[in-house]
Amino acid sequence: MTAEPVLAIDVMGGDEGAPVTMKAAELARKRYPELKFLLFGDETVIGEHLSGLPKLAERSSVVHTDVEVKGTDRPSQVLRTARRSSMGLAVQAVKAGEAQAAVSAGNTGALMAMAKLGLKTMPGIDRPALAALLPTMGTDSVMLDLGANSECDDENLIQFALMGAAFARIVLGVDEPKVAILNIGEEELKGTDEHKEAAEALKIASPGLAMEYTGFVEGDKIGRGDVDVIVSDGFSGNVALKTAEGTARLVVELLRRAFRSNLFSIIGFFMSRRVLKQLRSHLDPNAHNGAVFLGLNGLVVKSHGGANIEGFANAIGVARDLITDDIAHRIREDLARFEERRAVPEAAQ
């Protein structure tokens, strides 16, 4: 799309702020030499980091602001005060066309609110969705919506499916991603009317699209990795994502406690350390970092607040891949193809 894509980085966002985001930007610069950076935040802080990173400095412009969005701020507060924050300015830069994507590790609610308000939904999309990668027994799966919308109708779910498939093609590198709708049973009768109607429409139209609609999937199958894209309303998607995180933490914590319980197991623990490290790295949120608001006129990537340098660099990498492969174009194509398919009577297909 763009020979030298420009990324707007919210330097101050996240639990650590500049010490993480600046080093991550340097790491991303090494990985993707074509990138340019617009760095938003306190110019003194940024300047100090850049003085030790001359190659990054060469590829960057700094925009000063001393307004910060805190993790604890409510979205309603944020909107009033924080258009001038490092996060708000990064989103504005995308709106103004100065950058192709914004990356922030700041408050999710605030980022979502500013992204929606600033960038508006793209033509053909009624509501944006927050999409992210989940670890599974196989390769990662894409899941959306993770909380941009509490309530969704069938059209929203269909649009999420199309956007999720486009995202999966780029990020997972799968030509025809398997797409399923999250439900409380696999039979066609299950769930709300919205689920049934979205499923029906996707079933009919999907043979003409660059995806394979595979039906409903239940929560216990998310971790298996049988499908590439899991489509959900934002409420249950958010519940599923957070429940998965909490359960993984629970199991690891129980394991830690159990390992401490006797001498044999303590020795066993030391002998298994590499294994446990491997487990942790498979589940490490930093390896799957970079949730994306899809369906807006411009890209916004949300990093975990607690992401480390590698994690934030991965979020930058996601933004870079989505720009390079022009996800907006892919979504527009899919939407058009879907509407074409839907217009044809089923019997004629």
Next chain:
Amino acid sequence: MTAEPVLAIDVMGGDEGAPVTMKAAELARKRYPELKFLLFGDETVIGEHLSGLPKLAERSSVVHTDVEVKGTDRPSQVLRTARRSSMGLAVQAVKAGEAQAAVSAGNTGALMAMAKLGLKTMPGIDRPALAALLPTMGTDSVMLDLGANSECDDENLIQFALMGAAFARIVLGVDEPKVAILNIGEEELKGTDEHKEAAEALKIASPGLAMEYTGFVEGDKIGRGDVDVIVSDGFSGNVALKTAEGTARLVVELLRRAFRSNLFSIIGFFMSRRVLKQLRSHLDPNAHNGAVFLGLNGLVVKSHGGANIEGFANAIGVARDLITDDIAHRIREDLARFEERRAVPEAAQ
């Protein structure tokens, strides 16, 4: 409540059927000598088991049927043919007052449909809820609804909270259970209007009830065990429960694979076997077995289909505790107290 409570057992339900359920009934008889059993299923099969279990035979009556509900049957099929099944007859026995509770390890959807249709909701309750125990880092938590209703309004959520608290008082033995509503954030602004209105009503009324309403809880906190009761619509509750199951399986599977990866870790694995066993037993569904349909005119307890003898006996134990402590009476009391509190203007409380 009843000096000699009678339990209706669906002997044929579950993956194994009689070999598990009959031995579980015997185990339950030893634990709770006051119980009597109505055993529904193939009389030849049941008779063979009883001939080896004379003490159980003494406390039991057998009702023959050769109709069975299969795990794969659809609820709609089931309803047409299966009122004469072991499951259907067990529910009918509760309706007729011949038993105080039915216990089945059969198809959840079928059991739910027959329970709803046969027993109807109790006065003051608009919809029944499926409640179960979840393992956490602390003591177990009660969660409901787990899938009896895809869509719920604020009144449903309030009723679930009251029923869940009554269930927790009996099963967890907590005098004033902490009750929270599952949501996608902890702030009062989060979620749908139904969530906000239910939260508001519970916040106002809960000081007068035998429970403590603690606010919203997110999915990642379910596993921490900070609250005793987690209230949810049936859709996201089902998603959360199944996602937690799937994630626990994912983590344990990743662990198993990692342990196999090198010699050191294989030795470490053998030294840690007891630990891993302990972890498995903490998460073992059999230890938390016995989901309950609350809010009907009669008790129906659902066992995991794959429950072992211990697991099915635990489900029978849950039925026994709920009868002994008269959960229906407790729910009626709580409902009346809630309506009283609600009728008083907030300022006067």
